[in-house]
Amino acid sequence: MNASRIEQLQESTARPAGFSLGEFIRRRPESITFVLLVAICVAVAIANPAFLQPSTLIDIGRASVVMGLFALGVFIILAAGGIDVSFTAIAAFTMYSLTVLVLNHFPGMPLLVILLVATAGGALLGIVNGLLVHHLKVPSLIVTIGTQYLFRGFLLSFIGTVWIMSLPPQMGAFGRLPLLQFESANGAVVTLPVYFLILPAAAVVTWWILNRTLMGRAIFAVGGNADVASRLGYNLRTVHLFLFGYAGALAGLAGIIHVCANRQANPFDLVGTEINVIAAVVLGGARITGGTGTVLGTMLGVLLIVVINSVLVMVGIPSTWQRLVVGSFILLAAAFFVTRQRKK
């Protein structure tokens, strides 16, 4: 009796024997992202072999840092079934206020402290989001639309609208500090800055939190079904505060890196790029309804968007086409995932 039960269940559930491509893609949707990424790189490399030069790859790496940090924050919130559109405002607020603060009051502040303050400031603003989402019981989309306006409005009204061109020296130096440096064929000096390392480090930490701690499992549990998770003893308030605080911290860090890398602080920067980041996360296989996705997928999604944004020009496609391409990819990927889901 027992033996036949088990057979019957295995038959109707997992089919361990026999490898099915469809099943693999359904379980690991980021494989599609990977295939798309490779296909684009191959196509671009054939059309313009200059793509394979180290300088291009380093450009892509440099351009992914800020977006990648944002994307990790968006992903962790998406995994818990929420959404955040305020992270760019958090980044803009932290980076500009902190630059002004350092410039006018603490010119000697060490860089490490600046980074820590940016992270802590972002976390604080994120926790405001978390408190509002948890206690108002309003969907996080609405809350974060509100706080996006709030944070940005506060920044522009009370802190300043002046474009700061000369940064505190330690920040400028950090933006230039090389990890790798060499001279390319055409004589230009190519630099991979040290701050690039922050992205893989943040990705590893995020992966570790999600997959090795109870908090990580709690985040996915809340994304699967928040009511059930709370019934099983997961503290929703802790989860919400952590989530939004963590995403805020990443945004604060991304903001200050953005300033250091561009060697200027423009309070009008960043806000408006949310959709690009959310698109990257969704292209990485995370479902907008929450509870799914991987850190690896998110990173692949970011690379895909950055590659599209930076290399189309190299093969002679006007930059205005970028949106068209990204849009089609999102629709294609979504349609693909959905049909996979239905076949199940």
Added chain:
Amino acid sequence: MSQPAKGEPHPARFLELRNIQKWFGGVHALRGIDLTLDLGQAYHLLGENGCGKSTVIKIVSGAIAPSGGEIVLDGETFTSLTPIQSLAAGIETVYQDLSLIPNLTVAENVALSEQLVAGQGALARLFDRGRLRETAERALATVGLPTDRAFLSTIVSDLPLAARQLVAIARAIATRAKLVIMDEPTTSLTRREVDNLVRVVERLRSENVAVLFVTHKLDECYRIGGNVIVFRDGQCVAQGPIERYGKKELSELMTGRPIDSERYRTARPGDGELFRVEGLAAPGFEPLTFSLREGEILGITGLADSGRNELAMAITGIAPATAGRIVVAGREAVIRRPADAISRGIGYVPEDRLAEGLFLDKSILENEIALVVTRLTNAFGVIDRQKARATAARLAEEMRLNTKDIDLPVGALSGGNQQRVLIGRWLSIGPKLLVLHGPTVGVDVGSKDTIYRAIQALAEAGMGLIVVSDDLPELLQNCDRILVMNNGRVVAEFDAEQADEDRLYRAMLSSTSTMESAQ
């Protein structure tokens, strides 16, 4: 401590509720519940929907706080519990909705709670993956599920419902529970799986665990044995060993009115043939032929994998047949999609009415008229509100809904009333044949009674009915004939008046057992 002197503490007493009150807004849901549960005992909590059963369970498991009274848990007195307190004390609950996290794996669903509770709910901790796997394997083996890696890492939403129910039970027994509460644990289990559950319960009791069932199925209560607790209108109206109560007596205690447990079917079917299938086949069942007369009620039963669900879906166009003919009232009907079936006058009330049949956040009105909107429009193609209201009100009346307010969202109704809304919707198109799939799954005794009466009234009006169900007493009480399916074939046909549960059950299992011995 500050308590007045109590008598000797009962050695096996685990949980005691004293004068528990609960108000929801102006509704007095629990009116002073007194209840004691001892270790190693089985209890059956009976009562109609809305009598307060679920509320008591939520209070005991810490999901909600009572408005008054006290909870004595293992000798300690509380005014309310948190989920973690309740879990830490050894109270595990298998909720009716199973409360599984759909996007986590089987192993995580079964065994993560153990580690959460061990840390008093703290989340800033690593989890022990080796222990997770060990605990999950042990619990899954107990309920008879596979324990291989592939199954442990299956995402729960990929499992069929019956397996999910067993996973939920596995979670409840994964830790050293002292009280396991099961809220309607058998609704989606076939009889074979229920047998397995009965063994699990016996084992739990032998390990001195208390088990509290919340159920509608009186037959299962007698099979498992133990004590009954009967609720009515937020009060406990009876508590004691089940042998002291007759089945009819329990039904009457629950509803507060006499219930007729005899055969509902008294009328005879007409002579004319209404419906026939010839050599009908689809994935899941082999070519089969049967017919139905006007006003006849045909029962179809079998295990979950017997092909009975596929047959119902082929007749109603949800998963069309791949071969054979369907003849409705003498004319051949080609049914490739549900709309074809509807236009031929075949209605389908699905088993999972919440997911497949009802718009829960829409009103009774909108649910009732969903099939006939085009008939209710005026010259401009706009829905005639008055006509729609009149139609919906008539259907609500015919189905004896317990509310006159047809603007109420369907989600606010009890399971029995929801089912009646769904049947009422089909009446709006005046079907010739109605296929009912598990018409009383998750429905209380009182609602069952009204649903059965409605079924009989439909048959008397000349409609043919096919009832696909696991609930053997239901089929015996309501049908003219019963077909038993097994492995995609009809293996037996019974005259319902002459059949009994044992014979039906044997037919359901017959060729499966020969298959097993052949393996």
